[in-house]
């Protein structure tokens with residue numbers, strides 16, 4: 001297997017953390033997004049969607065979404081379980097992970113991509129050009145704030161986001177909070193549950209990657 005990564009980008013960081021939590025060692029190919037390597041002929045051949053992360057399997061098959069890659073690795077390496085140890089847990093963790101991605105991670109991305117001049121004609125990741133919509137800068141930020149409020153309330157009765165232990169949902173939410181700094185958004189200081197949970201996740205070895 002080969003993992004196509006980019007050290008500075010949030011989506012492949014989710015997979016990096018997932019791989020580390022599983023204790024796996026997978027050879028890494030660094031993709032230079034800043035210099036548009038995702039648009040090179042060689043990369044487009046690998047992933048026509050022009051995004052990272054990508055996992056290339058030994059038979060040449062490529063998986064090119066965070067979700068697909070993590071589901072594959074979970075099935076191949078069920079220990080340590082990160083997407084649930086039984087069907088019910090798997091459903092509950094996947095439910096929350098989807099919500100965190102949609103309402104948190106993508107909300108931050110919406111605000112960031114529609115503001116930064118670097119993405120003038122690439123407001124949406126992928127192969128198609130999309131111009132920016134300035135109104136989405138504030139809308140994305142407002143959605144990200146709502147997400148943080150929800151997460152703080154959700155964590156009032158729980159140590160981890162889903163189930164009894166650390167899971168992919170914790171990874172997605174942690175990276176979302178880190179990504180939110182790109183739009184200078186931090187959770188309010190009185191979100192005590194959220195800060196307690198964040199400090200615990202940030203102390204894990206995988207969080208430093």
Ligand SMILES: N[C@@H](CCC(=O)N[C@@H](CS)C(=O)NCC(=O)O)C(=O)O
Pocket residue numbers: 009010011012033038050051052053064065066067122125126
């Ligand atoms: N749904 C995809 C999205 C991946 C994605 O958007 N990756 C960004 C980096 S965080 C990317 O490759 N951007 C390339 C670009 O902006 O041109 C996934 O989660 O795998």
